Amino acid sequence: MDFARDLLLVLHIVGLASIIGGFLVQTRSSRKRVEPAMLHGALTALVTGVLLVGVAEMGDVDLNHVKIGVKLVVALVIAVLAWRGRKASSVSTGVWGAIGGLALLNVVLAVFW
Ligand code: HEM
Numbered sequence: 528m529d530f531a532r533d534l535l536l537v538l539h540i541v542g543l544a545s546i547i548g549g550f551l552v553q554t555r556s557s558r559k560r561v562e563p564a565m566l567h568g569a570l571t572a573l574v575t576g577v578l579l580v581g582v583a584e585m586g587d588v589d590l591n592h593v594k595i596g597v598k599l600v601v602a603l604v605i606a607v608l609a610w611r612g613r614k615a616s617s618v619s620t621g622v623w624g625a626i627g628g629l630a631l632l633n634v635v636l637a638v639f640w
Pocket residue numbers: 539543546569572573575576577579580583595598599601602603605629630631633634637638
């Protein structure tokens with residue numbers, strides 16, 4: 528179970544790195560878009576996050592369910608924004624900023640809460 532948890536955590540972090548990487552490389556572009564890496568990262572972080580909760584529950588680990596609930600809502604908003612913008616040739620700076628900013632928020636919540 529420890530191996531499964533560690534593997535999922537690695538994939539979880541790859542997912543969040545993909546969102547934030549796809550966000551950061553566009554900082555200086557005038558036209559922002561939803562890079563495929565951002566969408567795939569959002570889905571990866573979401574799915575592995577839910578699986579991490581499952582593995583923790585099976586292993587009898589005490590999770591902070593309020594924190595998990597908040598992270599889940601934030602991740603769902605990111606996924607919806609990324610999904611809706613996936614085919615657009617560009618998205619507003621607000622949508623781009625919300626995807627990156629909310630991903631950073633979830634990192635802060637994960638580490639500090
Ligand atoms: C964009 C979305 C997300 C980001 C950026 C993110 C970020 C992180 C980070 C940085 C960690 C490592 C924290 C540490 O080990 O100290 C982590 C762990 C974890 N995340 Fe997420 N997360 C996201 C979505 C989710 C979702 C949707 C869930 C569940 C519904 C979730 C559940 C978890 C769990 C269970 C852990 C492991 C905690 C532990 O075992 O200590 N995450 N997340």
